[in-house]
Amino acid sequence: MLTESSVREILGSLKEPFLHKSLAELDAIEEIKIKEEKNHVSVKIGIARTGTSEQLQLQTQIVNLLKEAGATTVGIRFSQLSDEVLAAHRHAEPEKEENLLNSKNTTFIAIASGKGGVGKSTVSVNLAVALARLGKKVGLIDADIYGFSVPDMMGITKRPVVRGEKIIPVERFGVQVISMGFFVEDNSPIIWRGPMLGKMLNSFFHEVEWGEIDYLLLDLPPGTGDIALDVHSMLPSCKEIIVTTPHPTAAFVAARAGAMAVKTDHEVLGVIENMAYFESKLTGEKEYVFGRGGGDKLAEELNTEVLGRLPLNQPDWNDEDFAPSVYQEDHPLGKLYLDIAEKVVGRLKK
Numbered sequence: 001m002l003t004e005s006s007v008r009e010i011l012g013s014l015k016e017p018f019l020h021k022s023l024a025e026l027d028a029i030e031e032i033k034i035k036e037e038k039n040h041v042s043v044k045i046g047i048a049r050t051g052t053s054e055q056l057q058l059q060t061q062i063v064n065l066l067k068e069a070g071a072t073t074v075g076i077r078f079s080q081l082s083d084e085v086l087a088a089h090r091h092a093e094p095e096k097e098e099n100l101l102n103s104k105n106t107t108f109i110a111i112a113s114g115k116g117g118v119g120k121s122t123v124s125v126n127l128a129v130a131l132a133r134l135g136k137k138v139g140l141i142d143a144d145i146y147g148f149s150v151p152d153m154m155g156i157t158k159r160p161v162v163r164g165e166k167i168i169p170v171e172r173f174g175v176q177v178i179s180m181g182f183f184v185e186d187n188s189p190i191i192w193r194g195p196m197l198g199k200m201l202n203s204f205f206h207e208v209e210w211g212e213i214d215y216l217l218l219d220l221p222p223g224t225g226d227i228a229l230d231v232h233s234m235l236p237s238c239k240e241i242i243v244t245t246p247h248p249t250a251a252f253v254a255a256r257a258g259a260m261a262v263k264t265d266h267e268v269l270g271v272i273e274n275m276a277y278f279e280s281k282l283t284g285e286k287e288y289v290f291g292r293g294g295g296d297k298l299a300e301e302l303n304t305e306v307l308g309r310l311p312l313n314q315p316d317w318n319d320e321d322f323a324p325s326v327y328q329e330d331h332p333l334g335k336l337y338l339d340i341a342e343k344v345v346g347r348l349k350k
Protein backbone atom coordinates (compact mmCIF):
# COMPACT_ATOMS: atom_id res chain seq x y z
CA MET A 1 0.00 0.00 0.00
CA LEU A 2 1.19 3.52 -0.77
CA THR A 3 2.26 5.66 2.15
CA GLU A 4 2.58 9.42 2.42
CA SER A 5 6.36 9.25 2.15
CA SER A 6 6.30 6.93 -0.87
CA VAL A 7 3.85 9.29 -2.65
CA ARG A 8 6.11 12.22 -1.79
CA GLU A 9 9.05 10.33 -3.22
CA ILE A 10 7.24 9.33 -6.42
CA LEU A 11 5.97 12.84 -7.17
CA GLY A 12 8.90 14.78 -5.76
CA SER A 13 11.03 14.55 -8.87
CA LEU A 14 8.29 15.73 -11.27
CA LYS A 15 9.07 19.15 -12.76
CA GLU A 16 6.78 22.12 -12.23
CA PRO A 17 6.11 23.15 -15.85
CA PHE A 18 6.65 26.91 -15.49
CA LEU A 19 9.49 27.24 -13.01
CA HIS A 20 11.23 24.08 -14.26
CA LYS A 21 12.13 22.93 -10.78
CA SER A 22 11.06 19.73 -9.07
CA LEU A 23 7.92 19.67 -6.95
CA ALA A 24 10.13 18.67 -3.99
CA GLU A 25 12.45 21.66 -4.46
CA LEU A 26 9.48 24.04 -4.67
CA ASP A 27 7.78 22.33 -1.73
CA ALA A 28 4.78 22.17 -4.06
CA ILE A 29 3.28 18.92 -2.74
CA GLU A 30 1.01 20.66 -0.30
CA GLU A 31 -1.14 17.80 0.92
CA ILE A 32 -1.30 14.00 0.66
CA LYS A 33 -4.28 11.96 1.87
CA ILE A 34 -4.56 8.20 1.62
CA LYS A 35 -7.78 6.23 2.09
CA GLU A 36 -6.51 2.72 2.66
CA GLU A 37 -9.91 1.00 2.44
CA LYS A 38 -10.53 2.37 -1.06
CA ASN A 39 -6.88 2.40 -2.11
CA HIS A 40 -7.44 6.06 -2.97
CA VAL A 41 -4.73 8.72 -2.99
CA SER A 42 -5.49 12.43 -3.14
CA VAL A 43 -2.89 15.17 -3.46
CA LYS A 44 -2.85 18.93 -3.57
CA ILE A 45 -0.15 20.42 -5.78
CA GLY A 46 1.04 24.01 -6.15
CA ILE A 47 1.65 25.30 -9.66
CA ALA A 48 2.70 28.71 -11.03
CA ARG A 49 -0.28 29.07 -13.36
CA THR A 50 -3.50 27.22 -12.72
CA GLY A 51 -6.03 26.35 -15.37
CA THR A 52 -3.43 25.90 -18.08
CA SER A 53 -2.69 23.08 -20.50
CA GLU A 54 0.56 22.56 -18.58
CA GLN A 55 -1.52 21.86 -15.48
CA LEU A 56 -3.46 19.25 -17.41
CA GLN A 57 -0.26 17.56 -18.51
CA LEU A 58 1.11 17.50 -14.98
CA GLN A 59 -2.20 16.08 -13.78
CA THR A 60 -1.96 13.23 -16.28
CA GLN A 61 1.61 12.47 -15.21
CA ILE A 62 0.63 12.37 -11.56
CA VAL A 63 -2.36 10.08 -12.13
CA ASN A 64 -0.28 7.69 -14.25
CA LEU A 65 2.58 7.54 -11.76
CA LEU A 66 0.34 6.93 -8.77
CA LYS A 67 -1.70 4.29 -10.56
CA GLU A 68 1.46 2.52 -11.68
CA ALA A 69 2.54 2.54 -8.04
CA GLY A 70 -0.67 0.78 -7.01
CA ALA A 71 -3.37 3.40 -6.36
CA THR A 72 -6.84 2.45 -7.61
CA THR A 73 -8.13 5.99 -7.79
CA VAL A 74 -6.36 9.34 -7.63
CA GLY A 75 -7.73 12.76 -6.73
CA ILE A 76 -5.83 15.95 -7.53
CA ARG A 77 -6.39 19.57 -6.60
CA PHE A 78 -4.18 22.37 -7.81
CA SER A 79 -3.44 25.60 -6.03
CA GLN A 80 -1.59 28.70 -7.07
CA LEU A 81 1.97 28.77 -5.70
CA SER A 82 2.46 31.65 -3.27
CA ASP A 83 3.98 34.94 -4.42
CA GLU A 84 7.02 34.26 -2.24
CA VAL A 85 7.72 30.96 -3.96
CA LEU A 86 7.20 32.55 -7.37
CA ALA A 87 9.46 35.50 -6.54
CA ALA A 88 12.18 33.20 -5.24
CA HIS A 89 12.14 31.06 -8.34
CA ARG A 90 11.01 33.44 -11.03
CA HIS A 91 14.49 33.85 -12.48
CA ALA A 92 14.27 30.20 -13.41
CA GLU A 93 11.15 30.82 -15.47
CA PRO A 94 12.30 30.77 -19.06
CA GLU A 95 11.55 33.55 -21.49
CA LYS A 96 8.34 33.03 -23.41
CA GLU A 97 8.83 31.35 -26.74
CA GLU A 98 12.32 32.18 -28.02
CA ASN A 99 12.00 33.93 -31.32
CA LEU A 100 13.66 36.67 -33.30
CA LEU A 101 11.28 39.31 -32.03
CA ASN A 102 12.48 39.00 -28.46
CA SER A 103 16.12 38.31 -29.30
CA LYS A 104 18.33 41.12 -28.09
CA ASN A 105 21.12 40.14 -30.45
CA THR A 106 19.28 40.74 -33.70
CA THR A 107 19.16 44.15 -35.40
CA PHE A 108 16.29 44.59 -37.82
CA ILE A 109 16.92 46.77 -40.84
CA ALA A 110 14.06 47.58 -43.21
CA ILE A 111 14.99 48.69 -46.73
CA ALA A 112 12.36 51.11 -48.01
CA SER A 113 11.80 53.27 -51.07
CA GLY A 114 9.23 55.80 -52.14
CA LYS A 115 8.50 54.19 -55.47
CA GLY A 116 9.15 50.95 -57.29
CA GLY A 117 12.00 50.21 -59.63
CA VAL A 118 14.68 52.25 -57.88
CA GLY A 119 16.65 49.13 -56.98
CA LYS A 120 15.40 48.50 -53.43
CA SER A 121 15.43 44.71 -53.83
CA THR A 122 18.84 44.79 -55.52
CA VAL A 123 20.17 46.84 -52.62
CA SER A 124 18.56 44.56 -50.01
CA VAL A 125 20.07 41.46 -51.57
CA ASN A 126 23.55 42.89 -52.04
CA LEU A 127 23.68 44.55 -48.63
CA ALA A 128 22.68 41.24 -47.04
CA VAL A 129 25.40 39.42 -49.00
CA ALA A 130 27.98 42.11 -48.12
CA LEU A 131 27.16 41.85 -44.39
CA ALA A 132 27.58 38.07 -44.66
CA ARG A 133 30.93 38.64 -46.43
CA LEU A 134 31.96 40.67 -43.37
CA GLY A 135 31.34 37.55 -41.30
CA LYS A 136 27.94 38.55 -39.91
CA LYS A 137 25.02 36.17 -39.53
CA VAL A 138 22.38 37.59 -41.83
CA GLY A 139 18.74 36.89 -42.60
CA LEU A 140 16.68 38.43 -45.39
CA ILE A 141 12.89 38.61 -45.56
CA ASP A 142 11.44 39.38 -48.95
CA ALA A 143 8.38 41.29 -47.83
CA ASP A 144 7.91 43.06 -51.15
CA ILE A 145 4.55 41.47 -51.73
CA TYR A 146 4.03 43.24 -55.06
CA GLY A 147 6.85 41.27 -56.60
CA PHE A 148 8.82 38.62 -54.79
CA SER A 149 12.01 39.10 -56.67
CA VAL A 150 14.61 38.10 -54.08
CA PRO A 151 14.76 34.34 -54.80
CA ASP A 152 15.23 34.93 -58.53
CA MET A 153 17.72 37.73 -57.99
CA MET A 154 19.86 35.48 -55.82
CA GLY A 155 19.50 32.51 -58.16
CA ILE A 156 17.68 30.46 -55.54
CA THR A 157 16.11 27.35 -57.01
CA LYS A 158 15.56 25.41 -53.78
CA ARG A 159 12.51 25.76 -51.61
CA PRO A 160 12.58 25.87 -47.82
CA VAL A 161 12.09 22.59 -46.00
CA VAL A 162 9.83 22.11 -43.03
CA ARG A 163 11.34 20.51 -39.94
CA GLY A 164 8.83 19.68 -37.25
CA GLU A 165 6.68 22.78 -37.10
CA LYS A 166 9.36 25.15 -38.32
CA ILE A 167 10.28 26.39 -41.77
CA ILE A 168 14.01 26.32 -42.49
CA PRO A 169 15.10 29.32 -44.61
CA VAL A 170 17.11 28.77 -47.77
CA GLU A 171 20.76 29.74 -47.47
CA ARG A 172 22.49 31.48 -50.36
CA PHE A 173 25.84 33.33 -50.21
CA GLY A 174 25.74 32.95 -46.43
CA VAL A 175 22.34 34.68 -46.15
CA GLN A 176 19.25 32.95 -44.73
CA VAL A 177 16.46 33.88 -47.10
CA ILE A 178 12.70 33.64 -46.73
CA SER A 179 10.23 34.94 -49.30
CA MET A 180 6.50 34.66 -49.75
CA GLY A 181 7.46 33.74 -53.30
CA PHE A 182 8.56 30.36 -51.90
CA PHE A 183 4.99 29.57 -50.97
CA VAL A 184 3.22 30.74 -54.10
CA GLU A 185 2.46 28.32 -56.90
CA ASP A 186 3.81 29.16 -60.35
CA ASN A 187 4.47 32.79 -59.64
CA SER A 188 0.72 33.39 -59.55
CA PRO A 189 -0.36 36.80 -58.36
CA ILE A 190 -1.94 37.12 -54.95
CA ILE A 191 -4.55 39.64 -53.96
CA TRP A 192 -3.33 41.07 -50.71
CA ARG A 193 -5.54 42.61 -48.14
CA GLY A 194 -4.16 44.66 -45.28
CA PRO A 195 -4.30 42.12 -42.46
CA MET A 196 -2.74 39.39 -44.61
CA LEU A 197 0.49 41.31 -44.82
CA GLY A 198 0.83 41.50 -41.08
CA LYS A 199 -0.04 37.82 -40.78
CA MET A 200 2.62 36.91 -43.31
CA LEU A 201 5.29 38.87 -41.46
CA ASN A 202 4.17 37.45 -38.17
CA SER A 203 4.46 33.91 -39.43
CA PHE A 204 7.91 34.69 -40.85
CA PHE A 205 9.01 35.73 -37.38
CA HIS A 206 7.40 32.89 -35.45
CA GLU A 207 7.38 29.91 -37.78
CA VAL A 208 10.78 30.26 -39.38
CA GLU A 209 13.78 28.68 -37.68
CA TRP A 210 16.23 31.55 -38.05
CA GLY A 211 18.86 30.35 -35.64
CA GLU A 212 21.22 33.05 -34.46
CA ILE A 213 21.01 36.17 -36.60
CA ASP A 214 22.97 39.42 -36.20
CA TYR A 215 21.12 41.39 -38.87
CA LEU A 216 17.70 40.69 -40.32
CA LEU A 217 17.01 42.73 -43.43
CA LEU A 218 13.47 43.29 -44.69
CA ASP A 219 12.88 44.18 -48.31
CA LEU A 220 9.69 46.24 -47.91
CA PRO A 221 7.19 46.97 -50.65
CA PRO A 222 7.67 50.42 -52.18
CA GLY A 223 5.70 53.29 -50.72
CA THR A 224 4.25 53.95 -47.34
CA GLY A 225 1.44 51.43 -47.11
CA ASP A 226 0.13 49.07 -44.46
CA ILE A 227 3.17 46.92 -44.31
CA ALA A 228 5.38 49.76 -43.15
CA LEU A 229 2.95 50.27 -40.28
CA ASP A 230 2.89 46.55 -39.56
CA VAL A 231 6.67 46.52 -39.43
CA HIS A 232 6.57 49.41 -37.02
CA SER A 233 4.11 47.83 -34.64
CA MET A 234 5.85 44.46 -34.76
CA LEU A 235 9.41 45.78 -34.65
CA PRO A 236 9.47 49.05 -32.77
CA SER A 237 13.28 49.11 -32.76
CA CYS A 238 13.64 48.47 -36.49
CA LYS A 239 16.16 50.67 -38.32
CA GLU A 240 15.58 51.86 -41.86
CA ILE A 241 17.61 52.49 -44.97
CA ILE A 242 15.96 54.48 -47.75
CA VAL A 243 16.87 53.81 -51.37
CA THR A 244 16.43 56.48 -54.00
CA THR A 245 17.70 57.35 -57.45
CA PRO A 246 19.38 60.73 -57.89
CA HIS A 247 16.39 62.14 -59.70
CA PRO A 248 14.83 64.97 -57.67
CA THR A 249 11.31 63.54 -58.09
CA ALA A 250 12.42 60.12 -56.86
CA ALA A 251 14.05 61.75 -53.87
CA PHE A 252 10.89 63.72 -53.21
CA VAL A 253 8.78 60.54 -53.18
CA ALA A 254 11.41 58.72 -51.11
CA ALA A 255 11.18 61.51 -48.55
CA ARG A 256 7.66 60.35 -47.83
CA ALA A 257 8.88 56.85 -46.99
CA GLY A 258 11.55 58.45 -44.83
CA ALA A 259 9.03 60.70 -43.11
CA MET A 260 6.98 57.60 -42.33
CA ALA A 261 10.02 56.02 -40.68
CA VAL A 262 10.64 59.14 -38.64
CA LYS A 263 6.98 59.39 -37.64
CA THR A 264 6.97 55.79 -36.44
CA ASP A 265 10.20 56.36 -34.50
CA HIS A 266 12.31 54.12 -36.69
CA GLU A 267 15.86 55.38 -36.82
CA VAL A 268 16.93 56.07 -40.40
CA LEU A 269 20.46 54.69 -40.73
CA GLY A 270 21.01 56.46 -44.00
CA VAL A 271 20.18 56.88 -47.65
CA ILE A 272 21.54 54.84 -50.53
CA GLU A 273 21.59 56.56 -53.90
CA ASN A 274 21.22 53.92 -56.57
CA MET A 275 21.78 54.35 -60.32
CA ALA A 276 23.76 57.41 -59.26
CA TYR A 277 25.82 57.62 -62.46
CA PHE A 278 27.21 55.67 -65.38
CA GLU A 279 30.95 55.29 -65.58
CA SER A 280 32.48 54.71 -68.99
CA LYS A 281 34.77 51.70 -69.03
CA LEU A 282 36.76 53.33 -71.81
CA THR A 283 37.38 56.78 -70.43
CA GLY A 284 36.37 56.46 -66.75
CA GLU A 285 34.15 59.48 -67.28
CA LYS A 286 31.02 59.67 -65.14
CA GLU A 287 27.69 60.56 -66.66
CA TYR A 288 24.85 61.48 -64.34
CA VAL A 289 22.16 59.86 -66.42
CA PHE A 290 19.34 60.28 -63.91
CA GLY A 291 20.38 63.67 -62.62
CA ARG A 292 22.27 64.56 -59.49
CA GLY A 293 21.70 65.49 -55.90
CA GLY A 294 18.68 63.33 -55.01
CA GLY A 295 20.53 61.35 -52.34
CA ASP A 296 22.03 64.42 -50.67
CA LYS A 297 18.71 66.23 -50.70
CA LEU A 298 16.94 63.28 -49.13
CA ALA A 299 19.65 62.74 -46.50
CA GLU A 300 19.49 66.39 -45.55
CA GLU A 301 15.73 66.26 -45.26
CA LEU A 302 15.86 63.18 -43.05
CA ASN A 303 18.79 64.47 -41.06
CA THR A 304 20.92 61.49 -41.95
CA GLU A 305 23.83 60.64 -44.27
CA VAL A 306 24.30 59.11 -47.71
CA LEU A 307 25.73 55.65 -47.03
CA GLY A 308 26.76 55.09 -50.62
CA ARG A 309 26.27 55.96 -54.27
CA LEU A 310 25.95 53.03 -56.61
CA PRO A 311 26.58 53.44 -60.34
CA LEU A 312 24.68 51.69 -63.09
CA ASN A 313 26.38 48.37 -63.67
CA GLN A 314 25.51 44.72 -64.07
CA PRO A 315 26.97 41.85 -62.06
CA ASP A 316 29.28 39.47 -63.96
CA TRP A 317 27.14 36.45 -64.54
CA ASN A 318 28.58 33.12 -63.93
CA ASP A 319 26.83 29.93 -65.01
CA GLU A 320 28.15 27.84 -62.13
CA ASP A 321 27.01 30.22 -59.47
CA PHE A 322 24.10 31.89 -61.21
CA ALA A 323 22.66 34.82 -59.29
CA PRO A 324 21.65 37.54 -61.74
CA SER A 325 21.61 40.42 -59.26
CA VAL A 326 24.44 39.60 -56.87
CA TYR A 327 27.68 41.47 -57.47
CA GLN A 328 30.85 39.46 -56.88
CA GLU A 329 33.09 40.50 -54.03
CA ASP A 330 35.78 41.90 -56.36
CA HIS A 331 33.30 43.64 -58.70
CA PRO A 332 33.40 47.47 -58.34
CA LEU A 333 29.82 47.39 -56.99
CA GLY A 334 30.63 44.41 -54.76
CA LYS A 335 33.32 46.60 -53.18
CA LEU A 336 30.95 49.55 -52.83
CA TYR A 337 28.44 47.29 -51.08
CA LEU A 338 31.15 46.14 -48.67
CA ASP A 339 31.88 49.81 -47.84
CA ILE A 340 28.18 50.42 -47.22
CA ALA A 341 27.92 47.29 -45.05
CA GLU A 342 30.90 48.48 -42.97
CA LYS A 343 29.26 51.88 -42.53
CA VAL A 344 26.02 50.25 -41.43
CA VAL A 345 27.84 48.09 -38.87
CA GLY A 346 29.75 51.17 -37.68
CA ARG A 347 26.63 53.30 -37.32
CA LEU A 348 24.89 50.59 -35.35
CA LYS A 349 27.82 50.29 -32.95
CA LYS A 350 27.61 53.99 -32.06
Ligand SMILES: Nc1ncnc2c1ncn2[C@@H]1O[C@H](COP(=O)(O)OP(=O)(O)OP(=O)(O)O)[C@@H](O)[C@H]1O
Nearest residue numbers: 116117118119120121122147222275310311312313
Ligand atom coordinates in the same frame (compact mmCIF):
# COMPACT_ATOMS: atom_id res chain seq x y z
N1 LIG B 1 22.85 49.94 -59.94
C1 LIG B 1 22.18 49.29 -60.87
N2 LIG B 1 22.69 49.13 -62.11
C2 LIG B 1 22.01 48.50 -63.07
N3 LIG B 1 20.79 47.95 -62.90
C3 LIG B 1 20.22 48.07 -61.70
C4 LIG B 1 20.88 48.74 -60.61
N4 LIG B 1 20.05 48.67 -59.54
C5 LIG B 1 18.95 48.03 -59.92
N5 LIG B 1 19.04 47.65 -61.22
C6 LIG B 1 18.01 46.96 -62.01
O1 LIG B 1 16.82 47.72 -61.97
C7 LIG B 1 15.68 46.92 -61.92
C8 LIG B 1 14.82 47.25 -60.71
O2 LIG B 1 15.53 46.91 -59.54
P1 LIG B 1 14.82 46.29 -58.26
O3 LIG B 1 13.90 45.21 -58.65
O4 LIG B 1 15.90 46.02 -57.29
O5 LIG B 1 14.00 47.55 -57.83
P2 LIG B 1 12.89 47.70 -56.70
O6 LIG B 1 13.00 49.09 -56.23
O7 LIG B 1 13.05 46.63 -55.69
O8 LIG B 1 11.59 47.49 -57.51
P3 LIG B 1 10.19 46.92 -56.98
O9 LIG B 1 9.92 47.60 -55.71
O10 LIG B 1 9.28 47.31 -58.09
O11 LIG B 1 10.40 45.46 -56.81
C9 LIG B 1 16.17 45.48 -61.91
O12 LIG B 1 16.15 44.97 -63.19
C10 LIG B 1 17.62 45.63 -61.45
O13 LIG B 1 18.45 44.60 -61.95
